[in-house]
Amino acid sequence: ILGRRMRLAASFAGLNSELAAADAFGIPVEGVASSEILEEVVQAAMEICGDRYPRRFSSIEEHIRWGPTLPRADCLILGPPCQPWSVHREQTGSGFKTGSPLDHPLWHYTHEMVPMILRVTAPLGSIIEQVFSGFATKSEQPGGPTAALQLLEKLKQIFAGVAYVRLDLDNWGEISRRRTYLSTYVRTYLPTYLLTYLLTHLLTY
Numbered sequence: 001i002l003g004r005r006m007r008l009a010a011s012f013a014g015l016n017s018e019l020a021a022a023d024a025f026g027i028p029v030e031g032v033a034s035s036e037i038l039e040e041v042v043q044a045a046m047e048i049c050g051d052r053y054p055r056r057f058s059s060i061e062e063h064i065r066w067g068p069t070l071p072r073a074d075c076l077i078l079g080p081p082c083q084p085w086s087v088h089r090e091q092t093g094s095g096f097k098t099g100s101p102l103d104h105p106l107w108h109y110t111h112e113m114v115p116m117i118l119r120v121t122a123p124l125g126s127i128i129e130q131v132f133s134g135f136a137t138k139s140e141q142p143g144g145p146t147a148a149l150q151l152l153e154k155l156k157q158i159f160a161g162v163a164y165v166r167l168d169l170d171n172w173g174e175i176s177r178r179r180t181y182l183s184t185y186v187r188t189y190l191p192t193y194l195l196t197y198l199l200t201h202l203l204t205y
Contacts, residue, residue: 005028005029005030006022006027006028006029006030006074006075007029007030007031007032007071007072007073007074007075008022008029008030008031008032008073008074008075008076008077009031009032009033009034009053009070009073009075009076009077009121009123010033010034010035010036010053010076010077010078011034011035011036011060011063011076011077011078011117012035012036012060012078012079012080012081012109013034013035013036013042013045013077013079014036014041014045014079015041015044015045015048015049016034016045016048016049016052016053017049018075018077019031019049019050019052020048020049023049029052031052031053031054032053032054032055032070032071032072032073033053033054033055033056033057033063033066033070033073034053034055034056034057035056035057035058035059035060035062035063036056036058037058037059037060039058042056055070060109060113060117061113063117063121064113064116064117064120064121067117067120067121068120070121072121072122072123072124073121073123073124074123074124074125075123075124075125075126075127076117076118076121076123076125076126076127077126077127078114078117078126078127078128078129079128079129080106080109080110080113080114080128080130081106081109081110082130082131082135083104083106084104084106084107084110084134084135084147085130085131085133085134085135085138085147086131086133086134110130110135110147110151111147111150111151111154114128114151115151115154115155115158118155118158118159118184119158125184126182126184127181127182128151128181128182128184129179129180129181130148130179130180130181130182131179131180132166132179132180134147135147135148135180136148136166136180148164148180148182151182152164152182155182155184158184159184161184162182162184163181163182163184164180164181164182165180165181165182166179166180166181
């Protein structure tokens with residue numbers, strides 16, 4: 001579709017499973033940049049997928065700072081922390097509480113850092129993963145929009161289109177839980193291309 005290698009970037013990159021997904025589907029890719037805060041995870045990712053990103057940053061803040069100097073990616077993969085909305089934190093009373101999500105120290109990564117890196121690096125498209133519980137079901141204030149809808153509105157100010165996908169992964173072993181995905185794009189084919197050929201297989205890793 002692109003007529004060349006697909007340029008990938010990742011933040012909150014974890015094990016860079018987007019590379020494994022692309023390889024599994026035979027999609028030729030070229031790494032642009034990746035950012036991940038945990039050094040041991042970065043080392044594991046490089047052992048699994050090889051050192052295929054010419055620029056690696058130790059945080060999303062560093063990624064944003066250098067963003068204007070990077071080549072434009074076709075797709076930026078983002079997996080910001082789920083802790084403010086996680087089921088475990090809800091059960092223990094240490095996570096999202098209606099009316100006070102801003103009290104959680106990791107809340108701003110999804111709602112502030114994600115839109116910021118998308119503005120700065122201007123990828124043609126992106127895939128953003130979050131948990132479903134809490135993020136897509138609870139609001140800051142009683143009766144207000146959910147956290148997912150708040151982010152959706154912010155993304156609509158940046159991109160021509162935003163696809164909102166929910167996947168129920170009840171039989172997927174260790175990741176048997178519902179997930180929310182937001183896919184942004186500036187070309188009409190990107191949501192189908194990315195979500196069908198990249199996202200679904202990425203989940204198996």
